[in-house]
Amino acid sequence: MRIKLIRFCQVIALTFTVAIGVGPIAKAKFAEINKNVIKNIVIEGTKRIDPATVRSYLLIHPGDTFDSERLDQSLKALYSTGLFADITMYRDSINMVIKVVENPVINRVAFEGNKRIDDEELKREIQLRPRLVYSRTQVQQDVQSIIKTYQRSGYYAVNVEPKIIQQDQNRVDLIFEINDGELTRVRTINFLGNRAFTDTALRGVITTKEYAFYKFFTFDDTYNTDRLSYDRELLRRFYLKNGYADFRVLSVVAEFAPDSKSFVITFTVEEGCIYTFGSSDFEIFLPQVDSKALRKFVLTKEGQTYDADLIDDTIYAFNNYLGTLGYAFVDLSPKVNTDVKKRIIYITYRIGKARKVFIERINIRGNVRTLDRIIRREISFVEGDAFSINQMVISEQRIRNLGFFKSVDVKNTEGSRPDRIVVNVDVEEKSTGEISFGIGFSTAESIIGDVAIRERNLLGRGQDLLFKVTTSNVATEFDIAFTQPYLFNRDIAAGFNIFRTAREKKESSYDEFRFGGMLHSYYTLQPYLTQQIRYRLEQIEIKEVDENTSRYIKAQEGTRIVSQFGQTLTYDKRDNRLDPRDGYITQITNEVAGAGGDERFFRTSVKAGYYYPLDDVWGLSLLINSGLIVGIGEEVSILERFFVGASSFRGFARGGIGPRDSVSKDALGANNYYVGSIELSFPNGMPKDLGMRTFIFTDFGSVWGVDESDSKIADESSIRATVGLGLSFATALGTIRVDVAEVLAKEDFDVPEVFRLSFGTQF
Known part of the structure; x- marks a missing residue:
C-alpha cells in the first residue's frame, strides 16, 4: 500500500513538472505561427487599375501563411497580364505589400521608313492599338509579325526597330522604324538525287524561279516558304505522273547569302524506280x-x-x-x-454502298449584288427533285454563262437524312459594268475611236443596258440597247436596240446615214441550244454622192426603208462565253427582208468555233465565218452586203477586202464571204495575276461577188491571208489588246491595216 502511494506521488510530481516546462514552449510556438500568417495585403502604386484587379490575380489571401512558391506564382500571374512594367513583393511585419508600376497606355502607333508596304496593311498585322496598355512582350510579337509580312513579299533583309516616345499622363507613342531592305531573290536552285530528269526540267516544274535581269513584272524569283511547300507537292505530282510511285522529297534547304542578298535553294529527292x-x-x-x-x-x-x-x-x-x-x-x-x-x-x-438521294435544299451564297432569283432561275432542278450530277454540271455552266461572277462553284453536302442532300451554290461577284475605249490605226484611214458604257447586271436583276458611241474622222455611231431576261418569269429574254449612224465621204465617195431600231427575243430550246428571233426597221439614206462615183452607188442615192425579220440558232458548249478555252460553238443565222419597206433579200450566215486547251497555259482556237445574200427580184443594196476587215479579218481595214470600184476606190461590199482564223495562245513568262496573254494568229478567207458585172468593178474570189502577233493584258484601264499583222496574200485593190489597239475598263 505504501509502495502504491509513493508511485502515485511520483506520477503527480512528474506531471506537474512537465506541465510547468511545456507551457512556455507552447506559448512561444503559437506566437511564431501567428507571425507567419498574412494579416493584410497592401496594394501600392496603382493609378488606373483598381487594386481589386491586382488581388484577383494573387494566389495568396489574408489568413494564409507566407509561402514563397505561391508568392512566385502570383508574381508571374501579374506579369502575364501585361499591365505592369515592374512588380515588387515584400513582407512588412504581418502584412504583405505588393508595389506595382503600371505600364503606360499607347497614345498612337506609327510606322516610319516603310516604302514597300503601306501603313494600313501593317496595322492589320499587329495587335497593339491606341488606348491599349503598352506591353514589351506584345511589341516584340508585333515586330515579328511585321518581319513576317515583309518576308511573305520577298523582303528578308528588312529591319524593324520599335521606339517609345514618352508623353504626359503615363502615355507613350509607339513608333516602328522600318528599313525595307532590298528584295531578296532566289539566285540558284539545285537538285540532288535526280537521275531521270535534269535540273533544268525540274526547274520548269516548280513555281519558284531563279532570278533573271529581264524579269521586270514577276515575283516568282523571290524566296517564299509557302511557295516552296507548294513546289514540294508539284515535284511529287510530277514524278507520280511519270511512273515513280516511291518518289520522295527528302529535304528543301534554303541558304541565305548575305553578301549577295539572295537565296540558294537545294531540293534533295529520292526518285525510286519506275512502275x-x-x-x-x-x-x-x-x-x-x-x-x-x-x-x-x-x-x-x-x-x-x-x-x-x-x-x-x-x-x-x-x-x-x-x-x-x-x-x-x-x-x-x-x-x-x-x-x-x-x-x-x-x-x-x-x-461502296450508297442510296439514291433527293435534293433537300438549295443554298445561294456569296451573291452580294445579284438577286437570289436571278441565280435560281438558271438552276435546272428544284427542292425535292432526284439528284442528278448532269443537271448540276449544266446548272453550274448556265450560272457561269451569265458573266456576272468571277467564280462559280456548285457542290453538294449531306442533308438531314441519308437520302437527302443540300446543294450549295457559291459565287463570287465581279464587275459587270464596263467603260470601254477603242482606238484603231489603218494605213488608209488614220485613227478611229469608240467609247461604250454597258451594265450587264443592272441593279442585280440580270438586265443588260448598253450605250455606245463610235467616232472618227469619217463616222459617228450611236447605239442604245436593253435586254430583259426571263420576261414574265419565263425562260424568254426580250429587248430592243435604237441606233444611228452617220458616215461621211472621207472613206468613200458618198455620205451614209442610218437610223432605226430592233426588237429581239431569245429562249432556250434544250440544254446548250438557244434561238433568237428579231425584227429590224431601219431608214437608210445615201447622199452627197460625188460626180465620179460609180453608177451603182448613184443608182442607190436617196432614202430607203428596210423591214427585216431574222432568227439565229446557237449551240454553245464552250466552258466560258467571255473567255473560252475549251468546247465549241455553232451558229446559223437567217434573215429576210420584204414584209414592207423597200428592200427584198434573203441573207444567211454560218459561224463555228472550236477551242482546245493544250495544257494549263497553251490553247488553240479555230474559227470559221461564212455568209451569202441573195436579192429577191432585185439587186442587193450596197449597204446590206458583207463588209469584212478590222477585227473580223485582222490585217485589213474595215471593208478592206472584196469588190471595189476601181475608179472611186469605194468598197462595194460583197454577196459572199468566208473567213477562217487559227489562233495559238502561249505563255509569256509573266505572272498570271497580270492577266497577260500572247498569241499568234493567221486569218484567211475571201469576199467576193456582186449582182452587177462591170469592168470598173475590181472583184476577185482569190484567197487572202494574214499572219500576226497579238498581246492582251489587264490594266487599270481594263483589257488592252494589240494586234500586229502582216499580209501574206492580197489583191492590189485591197486595203491593209498593219496595227490595231483596243482597251477598256470595268466599274
Missing part, C-alpha cells in the same frame, strides 16, 4: 451497277506507265457516271497492290 500498271479489278457493293458499265471509264490500262492522275481521273469519271444514276456520296476508293520485284501496280476500284 507500270497491272490489271484493274472491281469491288462493287451497289445494285444495278456492274463492272462492264464501269470498265469503259477506266484509264489505267495494263502495261501503261504508272500515272497517279489517271487514277484520280478514273475515280472522277466513276463519280460522274454514278451521279447520272442518282447516287451521291458514293464511297469510291482505289486499293493499290504493289509488286516491288516486278515493279507493277495493281488497282482495285472499290465502289
Whole structure:
C-alpha cells in the first residue's frame, strides 16, 4: 500500500513538472505561427487599375501563411497580364505589400521608313492599338509579325526597330522604324538525287524561279516558304505522273547569302524506280451497277506507265457516271497492290454502298449584288427533285454563262437524312459594268475611236443596258440597247436596240446615214441550244454622192426603208462565253427582208468555233465565218452586203477586202464571204495575276461577188491571208489588246491595216 502511494506521488510530481516546462514552449510556438500568417495585403502604386484587379490575380489571401512558391506564382500571374512594367513583393511585419508600376497606355502607333508596304496593311498585322496598355512582350510579337509580312513579299533583309516616345499622363507613342531592305531573290536552285530528269526540267516544274535581269513584272524569283511547300507537292505530282510511285522529297534547304542578298535553294529527292500498271479489278457493293458499265471509264490500262492522275481521273469519271444514276456520296476508293520485284501496280476500284438521294435544299451564297432569283432561275432542278450530277454540271455552266461572277462553284453536302442532300451554290461577284475605249490605226484611214458604257447586271436583276458611241474622222455611231431576261418569269429574254449612224465621204465617195431600231427575243430550246428571233426597221439614206462615183452607188442615192425579220440558232458548249478555252460553238443565222419597206433579200450566215486547251497555259482556237445574200427580184443594196476587215479579218481595214470600184476606190461590199482564223495562245513568262496573254494568229478567207458585172468593178474570189502577233493584258484601264499583222496574200485593190489597239475598263 505504501509502495502504491509513493508511485502515485511520483506520477503527480512528474506531471506537474512537465506541465510547468511545456507551457512556455507552447506559448512561444503559437506566437511564431501567428507571425507567419498574412494579416493584410497592401496594394501600392496603382493609378488606373483598381487594386481589386491586382488581388484577383494573387494566389495568396489574408489568413494564409507566407509561402514563397505561391508568392512566385502570383508574381508571374501579374506579369502575364501585361499591365505592369515592374512588380515588387515584400513582407512588412504581418502584412504583405505588393508595389506595382503600371505600364503606360499607347497614345498612337506609327510606322516610319516603310516604302514597300503601306501603313494600313501593317496595322492589320499587329495587335497593339491606341488606348491599349503598352506591353514589351506584345511589341516584340508585333515586330515579328511585321518581319513576317515583309518576308511573305520577298523582303528578308528588312529591319524593324520599335521606339517609345514618352508623353504626359503615363502615355507613350509607339513608333516602328522600318528599313525595307532590298528584295531578296532566289539566285540558284539545285537538285540532288535526280537521275531521270535534269535540273533544268525540274526547274520548269516548280513555281519558284531563279532570278533573271529581264524579269521586270514577276515575283516568282523571290524566296517564299509557302511557295516552296507548294513546289514540294508539284515535284511529287510530277514524278507520280511519270511512273515513280516511291518518289520522295527528302529535304528543301534554303541558304541565305548575305553578301549577295539572295537565296540558294537545294531540293534533295529520292526518285525510286519506275512502275507500270497491272490489271484493274472491281469491288462493287451497289445494285444495278456492274463492272462492264464501269470498265469503259477506266484509264489505267495494263502495261501503261504508272500515272497517279489517271487514277484520280478514273475515280472522277466513276463519280460522274454514278451521279447520272442518282447516287451521291458514293464511297469510291482505289486499293493499290504493289509488286516491288516486278515493279507493277495493281488497282482495285472499290465502289461502296450508297442510296439514291433527293435534293433537300438549295443554298445561294456569296451573291452580294445579284438577286437570289436571278441565280435560281438558271438552276435546272428544284427542292425535292432526284439528284442528278448532269443537271448540276449544266446548272453550274448556265450560272457561269451569265458573266456576272468571277467564280462559280456548285457542290453538294449531306442533308438531314441519308437520302437527302443540300446543294450549295457559291459565287463570287465581279464587275459587270464596263467603260470601254477603242482606238484603231489603218494605213488608209488614220485613227478611229469608240467609247461604250454597258451594265450587264443592272441593279442585280440580270438586265443588260448598253450605250455606245463610235467616232472618227469619217463616222459617228450611236447605239442604245436593253435586254430583259426571263420576261414574265419565263425562260424568254426580250429587248430592243435604237441606233444611228452617220458616215461621211472621207472613206468613200458618198455620205451614209442610218437610223432605226430592233426588237429581239431569245429562249432556250434544250440544254446548250438557244434561238433568237428579231425584227429590224431601219431608214437608210445615201447622199452627197460625188460626180465620179460609180453608177451603182448613184443608182442607190436617196432614202430607203428596210423591214427585216431574222432568227439565229446557237449551240454553245464552250466552258466560258467571255473567255473560252475549251468546247465549241455553232451558229446559223437567217434573215429576210420584204414584209414592207423597200428592200427584198434573203441573207444567211454560218459561224463555228472550236477551242482546245493544250495544257494549263497553251490553247488553240479555230474559227470559221461564212455568209451569202441573195436579192429577191432585185439587186442587193450596197449597204446590206458583207463588209469584212478590222477585227473580223485582222490585217485589213474595215471593208478592206472584196469588190471595189476601181475608179472611186469605194468598197462595194460583197454577196459572199468566208473567213477562217487559227489562233495559238502561249505563255509569256509573266505572272498570271497580270492577266497577260500572247498569241499568234493567221486569218484567211475571201469576199467576193456582186449582182452587177462591170469592168470598173475590181472583184476577185482569190484567197487572202494574214499572219500576226497579238498581246492582251489587264490594266487599270481594263483589257488592252494589240494586234500586229502582216499580209501574206492580197489583191492590189485591197486595203491593209498593219496595227490595231483596243482597251477598256470595268466599274
